[in-house]
Amino acid sequence: MQYLVTGGAGFIGSHIVDALLAKGHSVRAIDNLSTGLEPNLKAALKNPKFEFFKKDLYSEGEACIPHFKGVDVVIHMAANADVRFGTDHPRRDLEQNTIVTWQILEAMRLNGVKQIAFASTGSIYGEPEVFPTPENAPFPTQTSLYGASKLAAEGMISAYCHGFEMRSCIYRFVSCLGPRYSHGHVIDFVRQLKKHPEYLDVLGDGNQRKSYMHVMDCVNGVLLGLERATERVNVFNLGVDGSCTVRESIGWICETLGVKPELRFTGGKRGWIGDSPMIHLDVKKIEGLGHRPEHGILASVVDTVKFLIANEWMLE
Numbered sequence: 001m002q003y004l005v006t007g008g009a010g011f012i013g014s015h016i017v018d019a020l021l022a023k024g025h026s027v028r029a030i031d032n033l034s035t036g037l038e039p040n041l042k043a044a045l046k047n048p049k050f051e052f053f054k055k056d057l058y059s060e061g062e063a064c065i066p067h068f069k070g071v072d073v074v075i076h077m078a079a080n081a082d083v084r085f086g087t088d089h090p091r092r093d094l095e096q097n098t099i100v101t102w103q104i105l106e107a108m109r110l111n112g113v114k115q116i117a118f119a120s121t122g123s124i125y126g127e128p129e130v131f132p133t134p135e136n137a138p139f140p141t142q143t144s145l146y147g148a149s150k151l152a153a154e155g156m157i158s159a160y161c162h163g164f165e166m167r168s169c170i171y172r173f174v175s176c177l178g179p180r181y182s183h184g185h186v187i188d189f190v191r192q193l194k195k196h197p198e199y200l201d202v203l204g205d206g207n208q209r210k211s212y213m214h215v216m217d218c219v220n221g222v223l224l225g226l227e228r229a230t231e232r233v234n235v236f237n238l239g240v241d242g243s244c245t246v247r248e249s250i251g252w253i254c255e256t257l258g259v260k261p262e263l264r265f266t267g268g269k270r271g272w273i274g275d276s277p278m279i280h281l282d283v284k285k286i287e288g289l290g291h292r293p294e295h296g297i298l299a300s301v302v303d304t305v306k307f308l309i310a311n312e313w314m315l316e
């Protein structure tokens with residue numbers, strides 16, 4: 001099969017590229033390398049079944065259209081993936097997440113591509129009242145521009161599927177951890193602790209509860225859903241059945257680094273505007289297809305810290 005992975009040089013996208021190549025598929029990747037890294041594609045670039053196009057899916061949308069020719073499945077990972085700072089750049093999530101998704105759907109329509117997998121997010125649930133939160137939770141109130149832009153993209157995908165006989169798998173990820181991890185609280189904390197092991201500044205009161213999944217479990221879930229989902233539009237929460245507090249994850253990070261910092265909390269229930277104080281998704285639906293995460297939250301945090309210690313250049 002011919003796959004096209006947008007954001008293929010990114011943290012999750014590059015693992016998807018590697019997994020598809022390992023299964024013998026042909027893979028194209030489009031990435032503007034804004035947050036993606038070429039070293040993530042080191043192995044893929046040696047594979048004759050891999051093609052890489054350094055292009056911007058927003059500003060060079062038209063120029064990207066020919067790359068969709070002959071593609072069986074698009075795996076759309078490109079985005080502004082950071083939920084923070086949305087209010088500092090009010091256009092960015094709309095452009096990079098919603099409009100880029102629409103441009104990709106158009107490129108698919110023009111080239112007769114019929115299947116798409118999309119990286120959505122647990123952030124679309126805003127501050128839900130039901131835990132674990134199922135896919136059909138009461139229609140969520142949006143609290144971040146990132147979540148709103150992803151939910152709008154989900155709607156666009158659904159409308160294209162119904163309008164142009166496409167099929168989709170929409171995955172609402174919890175936060176991912178593991179090798180090639182490049183953004184989020186674990187790297188922020190490790191970066192700080194390398195600079196000043198005697199103290200750690202923490203956003204919020206540290207009692208926020210979050211859920212984390214290992215990137216390999218994420219990749220397996222994405223590919224499994226594509227293989228087994230049967231509806232025209234399939235929406236899946238993708239994560240592990242559990243959560244931990246920010247304080248617990250700090251304990252694991254500090255233990256792995258061998259440091260005992262003073263914790264300095266900024267206070268308040270949320271780390272930033274749009275931060276969700278509690279994320280715990282109901283993952284029974286994807287588990288019903290056979291998905292079984294192999295890594296627990298603690299193992300994923302420790303694996304990530306070890307990766308960052310071994311790749312200190314990521315902290316610069």
Ligand SMILES: NC(=O)c1ccc[n+]([C@@H]2O[C@H](COP(=O)([O-])OP(=O)(O)OC[C@H]3O[C@@H](n4cnc5c(N)ncnc54)[C@H](O)[C@@H]3O)[C@@H](O)[C@H]2O)c1
Nearest residue numbers: 007010011012031032034035036057078079081119175176
């Ligand atoms: N990492 C997580 O914890 C997490 C959680 C929920 C959802 N997601 C979603 O999963 C996807 C992948 O996230 P990630 O963590 O790998 O992030 P990432 O930043 O590592 O990957 C995104 C990739 O897209 C590329 N990109 C961004 N804008 C582009 C554009 N206009 N044109 C071409 N390429 C562009 C970047 O260079 C990068 O390689 C994103 O859609 C993100 O919103 C991630």
